[in-house]
Amino acid sequence: xxxxxxxxxxxxxxxxxxxxxxxxxxxxxxxxxxxxxxxxxxxxxxxxxxxxxxxxxxxxxxxxxxxxxxxxxxxxxxxxxxxxxxxxxxxxxxxxxxxxxxxxxxxxxxxxxxxxxxxxxxxxxxxxxxxxxxxxxxxxxxxxxxxxxxxxxxxxxxxxxxxxxxxxxxxxxxxxxxxxxxxxxxxxxxxxxxxxxxxxxxxxxxxxxxxxxxxxxxxxxxxxxxxxxxxxxxxxxxxxxxxxxxxxxxxxxxxxxxxxxxxxxxxxxxxxxxxxxxxxxxxxxxxxxxxxxxxxxxxxxxxxxxxxxxxxxxxxxxxxxxxxxxxxxxxxxxxxxxxxxxxxxxxxxxxxxxxxxxxxxxxxxxxxxxxxxxxxxxxxxxxxxxxxxxxxxxxxxxxxxxxxxxxxxxxxxxxxxxxxxxxxxxxxxxxxxxxxxxxxxxxxxxxxxxxxxxxxxxxxxxxxxxxxxxxxxxxxxxxxxxxxxx
Amino acid sequence: xxxxxxxxxxxxxxxxxxxxxxxxxxxxxxxxxxxxxxxxxxxxxxxxxxxxxxxxxxxxxxxxxxxxxxxxxxxxxxxxxxxxxxxxxxxxxxxxxxxxxxxxxxxxxxxxxxxxxxxxxxxxxxxxxxxxxxxxxxxxxxxxxxxxxxxxxxxxxxxxxxxxxxxxxxxxxxxxxxxxxxxxxxxxxxxxxxxxxxxxxxxxxxxxxxxxxxxxxxxxxxxxxxxxxxxxxxxxxxxxxxxxxxxxxxxxxxxxxxxxxxxxxxxxxxxxxxxxxxxxxxxxxxxxxxxxxxxxxxxxxxxxxxxxxxxxxxxxxxxxxxxxxxxxxxxxxxxxxxxxxxxxxxxxxxxxxxxxxxxxxxxxxx
Numbered sequence: 001x002x003x004x005x006x007x008x009x010x011x012x013x014x015x016x017x018x019x020x021x022x023x024x025x026x027x028x029x030x031x032x033x034x035x036x037x038x039x040x041x042x043x044x045x046x047x048x049x050x051x052x053x054x055x056x057x058x059x060x061x062x063x064x065x066x067x068x069x070x071x072x073x074x075x076x077x078x079x080x081x082x083x084x085x086x087x088x089x090x091x092x093x094x095x096x097x098x099x100x101x102x103x104x105x106x107x108x109x110x111x112x113x114x115x116x117x118x119x120x121x122x123x124x125x126x127x128x129x130x131x132x133x134x135x136x137x138x139x140x141x142x143x144x145x146x147x148x149x150x151x152x153x154x155x156x157x158x159x160x161x162x163x164x165x166x167x168x169x170x171x172x173x174x175x176x177x178x179x180x181x182x183x184x185x186x187x188x189x190x191x192x193x194x195x196x197x198x199x200x201x202x203x204x205x206x207x208x209x210x211x212x213x214x215x216x217x218x219x220x221x222x223x224x225x226x227x228x229x230x231x232x233x234x235x236x237x238x239x240x241x242x243x244x245x246x247x248x249x250x251x252x253x254x255x256x257x258x259x260x261x262x263x264x265x266x267x268x269x270x271x272x273x274x275x276x277x278x279x280x281x282x283x284x285x286x287x288x289x290x291x292x293x294x295x296x297x298x299x300x301x302x303x304x305x306x307x308x309x310x311x312x313x314x315x316x317x318x319x320x321x322x323x324x325x326x327x328x329x330x331x332x333x334x335x336x337x338x339x340x341x342x343x344x345x346x347x348x349x350x351x352x353x354x355x356x357x358x359x360x361x362x363x364x365x366x367x368x369x370x371x372x373x374x375x376x377x378x379x380x381x382x383x384x385x386x387x388x389x390x391x392x393x394x395x396x397x398x399x400x401x402x403x404x405x406x407x408x409x410x411x412x413x414x415x416x417x418x419x420x421x422x423x424x425x426x427x428x429x430x431x432x433x434x435x436x437x438x439x440x441x442x443x444x445x446x447x448x449x450x451x452x453x454x455x456x457x458x459x460x461x462x463x464x465x466x467x468x469x470x471x472x473x474x475x476x477x478x479x480x481x482x483x484x485x486x
Numbered sequence: 487x488x489x490x491x492x493x494x495x496x497x498x499x500x501x502x503x504x505x506x507x508x509x510x511x512x513x514x515x516x517x518x519x520x521x522x523x524x525x526x527x528x529x530x531x532x533x534x535x536x537x538x539x540x541x542x543x544x545x546x547x548x549x550x551x552x553x554x555x556x557x558x559x560x561x562x563x564x565x566x567x568x569x570x571x572x573x574x575x576x577x578x579x580x581x582x583x584x585x586x587x588x589x590x591x592x593x594x595x596x597x598x599x600x601x602x603x604x605x606x607x608x609x610x611x612x613x614x615x616x617x618x619x620x621x622x623x624x625x626x627x628x629x630x631x632x633x634x635x636x637x638x639x640x641x642x643x644x645x646x647x648x649x650x651x652x653x654x655x656x657x658x659x660x661x662x663x664x665x666x667x668x669x670x671x672x673x674x675x676x677x678x679x680x681x682x683x684x685x686x687x688x689x690x691x692x693x694x695x696x697x698x699x700x701x702x703x704x705x706x707x708x709x710x711x712x713x714x715x716x717x718x719x720x721x722x723x724x725x726x727x728x729x730x731x732x733x734x735x736x737x738x739x740x741x742x743x744x745x746x747x748x749x750x751x752x753x754x755x756x757x758x759x760x761x762x763x764x765x766x767x768x769x770x771x772x773x774x775x776x777x778x779x780x781x782x783x784x785x786x787x788x789x790x791x792x793x794x795x796x797x798x799x800x801x802x803x804x805x806x807x808x809x810x811x812x813x814x815x816x817x818x819x820x821x822x823x824x825x826x827x828x829x830x831x832x833x834x835x836x837x838x839x840x841x842x843x844x845x846x847x848x849x850x851x852x
Contacts, residue, residue: 052847057499136493212499284848297848369492376498383493397498404492410505411603415790419797420739424847429795430839450846455497462503463603469495 048250048275051285053423055278055456057212057377059251064336064343065215069223071347072360074121074150078351079131080106081141084390085179086186087113092142098125103153103327106142115177115187118327119144120349122151132387134354134373136380141388144351161323166238169322173238176321177391178328182206182217182281182311183374185392188318191310192238194303200239204290205232207248207255207312208274208281211375214395216332217312219345221248221255224316225262231315232269234322239308244269246312247290249276278377279454283309285423297424297450313394333357333389337398339364348389354396355385369404372397377455410463418457418467424450428457428467435474440481443474451475505602509562511737515728516569516785522711522721526632527577531717535572538584542568545592553597563602567591570610573718573781574825575617578630583621587613607832608789611825618825626820629664629714637714638665638699639707645694653682656691664714665699666777670821672696673760689761696760700772708775719778729784738788741800742807746783747774749808757816779811782824792832799835799842806831 082089090107100106100119107117123146131141158164164172174189194200205228209217221228232244246263248256248271256273263269272290274280283302284295286309293305302309310318313331320326329350336343341362348357354373358364372379373387376397418428426447434443448471457467523531546564550557559565571591572584594616595609596602618625631637640660642649650657659671671677678692679685698704707713711721719725732738754773759765773779787793787807794803807827814823 055501057501288847294848296850297846298850300848300850367490369490370494370498371491372498376496378496379498380496381493381498383491399498401490404498406492406494407500407504411601413505413508413603413790414793414795415508416739416793416795416800419795425844426846427795427844445843447846453496459497459499460501460503462505462508464500464504466495468497472495 048273049289050275050277051280051288051423053421053425053456054280054285055421055459056276057278057459059276060212060336060376061215061218061251063213063338063340064334064345065218067215067219067342067344069219069332069345069347070360072349072352072357074102074146074148074349075352075356076148077126077143077145077353078120078349079141079143079353079388080117080120080351081131081133081139081388081390082107082117083133083139084117084185084350084392085115086184087111087115087190089140090114090117090177092128092140094125094128094142096125096128099123100125100144101151101153103155103329105327106144109174109177113187113190115179115189116175116327117142117177118329120329120351121146122149123147132382132384134380134382134387134390134393136373136382141351155324155326158323158325162233162237164322166240169234169238172322172325173318176317176325176327178314178317178321179391180311181313181317181328181331181392181394183378183392183394185390188310188314191308192235194239194308198303199306200241200303200308201306202243202245202291202308203232203236203239203241204286204307204309205244205246205312205315206281206283206286206309207246207252207259208286209252210249210276210278210281211377211379211394212278213336213397214334214375215336216334216345216394218252218255219334220312220316220332221252222258225259227316227319228259228312229262229266229269230323231310231312231317231319234318235308235310235315236268241308242268245290246271247274247280247286248272249274249280251276278456278459279423279452282423282452282454284452328391331389331391331393333393334395335361335398336395337364337400338403339366339368339400340398341365350391351388353386353388354382357389357396358385358398364398366400368398369401370399372399377459378453407464409465412465413463415462417460417462421456421460423454423456424452426450428471429465431474432465432467432470435470435477438477440474440478443471444478448474448478505563506561508737509566511735512732512785513562513566513569515731515737516566516573516718518724518727519573519711519718519721519781520569522724523577523717526634526711526720527630527717528633531577534575534577534579534581534584535569535717537581538572538588539565539568541585541588542571542592545589546597549593549597550601555601558602561602564592564596567596567609567613570718570781570786571613574610574614574716574778575625576629576714576716578628579624583617583624587617590616603791605791606835607829608786608792611786611829611832614825615829629662631714632712634712636707636712637661638663638668639704639713640665640668640695640698641703644701644703645698646691653691656681656695660695660698664777664821665704665708665772666815666821668695669699669772669776670815673816693760693764697764697766700766700768702768705768705771705775708772716778716781719781722775722780725780725784729780732784738784739800741797742788742793742804743783745801745804746787746807746811747779749805750774750779750811753808753812754816757812773812773815777815777822778824782807782811782828786825787828787831792835794835794838794842796839796842796844798844799838802838802842803831803835806834 127143133139591609591613595612810827
């Protein structure tokens, strides 16, 4: 099978193998922890833009970064969850037994903050029921069994798509069911509809991909830069922004160089190289790194500082939705890990079961210790590979037993490493000790409800305390308390 | 395959540091100072240190067995406490001194509060304070010179010819006291007035002795550790070597040592002089090289459990340590104030943390 760049999978495999040798050396070098922090704080490494706090996990991108995007044939069966986004779940508008075409509407948006869903293969609706969802729970989904014909609905090719009015563009984006593809999955048309009094002057495209292992955004940037830029111009036109910024971390120098080449003639678009640091892909951190603007906490949105952020994958989806009226029904997803036989970046249909994706990598070469849906810092670990990929699925990471091994929690030493790395300037250790004694007021003073669960604190904790889990527990208790008060 | 699959909350990566790695790295960072001490005072310095460390380990294991909790001495924290305790006594101490000190440090300083992570003050410093209160003469007297024969690096011949006959008290001082003790004694006006005959002669003599504290020869001796003092504190060079390692490994953070040493440097420059002495930029170096400041600032004030967790808090903590150290050294009754100032600021830590809660990223003014 040849992929987009014309390389056979055997060639990609050989390329990857060459990188494996490097991996062992790198993993050793970086697993010792973030020795660079003190240096960078003293200003030695301050030349590139970044944000305060954060950690430097080894990026483990070597496995899959040389694997060109591989277009998978439509699978035999897809499971399309009704909840792939933030907001109310879509409501099915087909019944069991209905014949559907690729791109046909199968579920409608159930409100403004919601998106429609479309069939990603052609065939018959065989079940509408609860199915495994990549966040680890069971959720309502539509199962379609394919007919193997891959018959599409009719798409358009609107060459003058940039002449459309912002409202027409927004309608096409909403109709295509586009939501944020970086993970959170906020409906894109909502993000692009700021209140009238908010002026958006800057659109930032998120090409940071700070999660270790994942390479789907990276491959997209080096293989489809034109479409990303068209998507950016689309988004800028919709919100009326005069400036576009593409933020990319310095571990992807080729992506920076390529996009800089493509934007050389465009004065209003800037490609910004960022210092490698997790969680730079978090919206607020990226905005600060690229523009020095601080989004207010306690529910503040980027629009408060005149910015809209979109993932690079979302930009491509926006472009395809506006120009071709193509629904969001396929995306690039990375399947990777030290035990995956042929780590890959697939262009796969939404709803493809994870097991099909792993099979397409020729499986694994040892027992799996952990299955992670998404990146290892914020992803969900799953009990099996039954869940389907969604519009927000950026990757599957498989770990062996050793990599997955968890050490026992120790008493807190009060070493404050969590405080030093917290990108939101909270006091994680204090929150946790307050949650442990049920002092939620104190936990809140230390910033509990501001926490975005990036996991930097738990990553560095020498006592192996699962801070994110404790903070989450506190948040749930706090929410229950607030409800009880009302 | 599914029965062995781990399902757990994110993050699924860890930087692979752990408590014992941190502790043993600190012990490793203290090794140069131990090597220097062994070189200057012979095998006794090494034996006293090991005695203190082993006692601490045995005591901790015994207490944990008694408390019926898992025995965790392998994490190195008890060894480190015992080592630091022994670093705070001089090489001429009796063998039982580090033993008693370590037992006190572990039992009263650490285990009664629940062990590692729960102690309010630095156990090693508490152990030292206990020894100082119980056997003051043993702890503050009996300093011995290093093998090359010097106790404070001052050359009596440079201060005045025939000093031994003209001013025997001054001669005795500079041949038997540690640099900080010399500095403290020379500030004492009744001591100065009893030196020789006339007041002018006394003043000249006093300022000569004072100036010699921070001439190049003395400072060099203090930098390498070729002076009298506690086992682990004398060699600034060895301590800086260890501190650089800990900073590089990101085990200690720069704020506390920088602001502690910086405060001592600034205050000693402003207030460290005596009447008639010359003001020199070298004077503060005498104060930051002298006594236990380097050991205290890099290895004891930075103790995780007993220092503030907030970034601003650490700065306040360190400045507090610095101010108290200088106050004790310049106007207090002891020649050295590092251990007491750190102990005092340890007690202030919960309050400092509470008063320096940081603003969250993007926090708006209410």
